[in-house]
Amino acid sequence: MFSKIPVVYAVGTDYQIFFAVRRSAYAWIKIGDRVFDDTVCGNMRSMPGMRHITVPQAVLDAAGGYTLCLQRIRERKSYWTQTLGTQETRYRFFPVPASGAARCYMVGDAHGDADRTLAAAKAYGDFDFLIVNGDMNESVNTSRFELAHNVAAELCRGERPVVYARGNHENRGAATELLPQYIPLRNGRTYYTFRLGGLWGIVLDCGEDKEDDHPEYGGYARFHAYRQEETAYLRRVLRQKAHEFDAPGVTRRIVVVHTQFPRRQDPEFDTERSLYQTWCDLLEKMRVDVMLTAHMHSYQVLRPGDPDLRLQISCPLVIGTANNRNQIGGTGCTFGPDGVTIQFTTSDGTVFPPETLWPPLRTKI
Ligand SMILES: [Fe+2]
Structure with missing residues (x-):
């Protein structure tokens, strides 16, 4: 089983934050007052599996932490999708120091x-x-x-x-x-x-x-x-x-x-x-x-x-x-x-x- 803990990969000047979703859910990451949604072509993903959200390094480095938000979906439908409560998990983040060792x-x-x-x-x-x-x-x-x-x-x-x-x-x-x-x-x-x-x-x-x-x-x-x-x-x-x-x-x-x-x-x-x-x-x-x-x-x-x-x-x-x-x-x-x-x-x-x-x-x- 995939760990529930996210993995923050460094790519370019961004971080790609990977996390496993076990049941149907929308996902987004909050960093300060910024929100980064897990979307495909403007549409929120909801299927279980491995997901990732890209955030700028500068934003996360400055904030020193992020919140992973998962909103459960009772049933995703063509009309009137039913959503459930949102679970928020806060993670600290320690960027690599810009100077020194x-x-x-x-x-x-x-x-x-x-x-x-x-x-x-x-x-x-x-x-x-x-x-x-x-x-x-x-x-x-x-x-x-x-x-x-x-x-x-x-x-x-x-x-x-x-x-x-x-x-x-x-x-x-x-x-x-x-x-x-x-x-x-x-x-x-x-x-x-x-x-x-x-x-x-x-x-x-x-x-x-x-x-x-x-x-x-x-x-x-x-x-x-x-x-x-x-x-x-x-x-x-x-x-x-x-x-x-x-x-x-x-x-x-x-x-x-x-x-x-x-x-x-x-x-x-x-x-x-x-x-x-x-x-x-x-x-x-x-x-x-x-x-x-x-x-x-x-x-x-x-x-x-x-x-x-x-x-x-x-x-x-x-x-x-x-x-x-x-x-x-x-x-x-x-x-x-x-x-x-x-x-x-x-x-x-x-x-x-x-x-x-x-x-x-x-x-x-
Ligand atoms: Fe090898």
């Missing part, structure tokens, strides 16, 4: 194991925002989408923002085409930029990890074309830099992507070298400070020039999730004046020593 935790590669994923995150302690970096579950049916939502709801309580990146395993299963109803998108796509306080980020999506015609996929994969779209998007972001990574107040820049595409790969996975090198070159022009990835089920930090790289990168690459030997691990990150510090933690409560990444911040705070 910001802490986040990155989960990923849960592959269905919520309990150990939560344990690894809780070993890190408090954080300002969460990154959910893919492979939380396969898309066999829509109940498989509960895990990512519920992990984010449990860790952030609707009070702190979340960044979501799709993994390759979310592409697997009969319900994969329904996933977009349950995750944040921008212009219908799983790649987008976001802003959190002084942090600017870009989420990328490699799709699957082998060639589209690999027999394992049985014909569903069209990810080469999707990656080409992303290349064009990266070029657009570069052209719009004054509103993106060079916008006023941006002090740190990160990439969030499930697949560690610049790393050396076994032959079966060694695809798209030219296209992915283009991504690296465009990200270098965006002066990103760190690339946060998952997918390998093991922990590794690669700096530019590392022999384990197959592509040239300009910033450290963190492979920051683990799933092996009955342990799940994730990575805490601090984006501060002295650079980016990371700290790997595992579900048995182990907290590894912090590691400060080179290079330090490219922009003085």
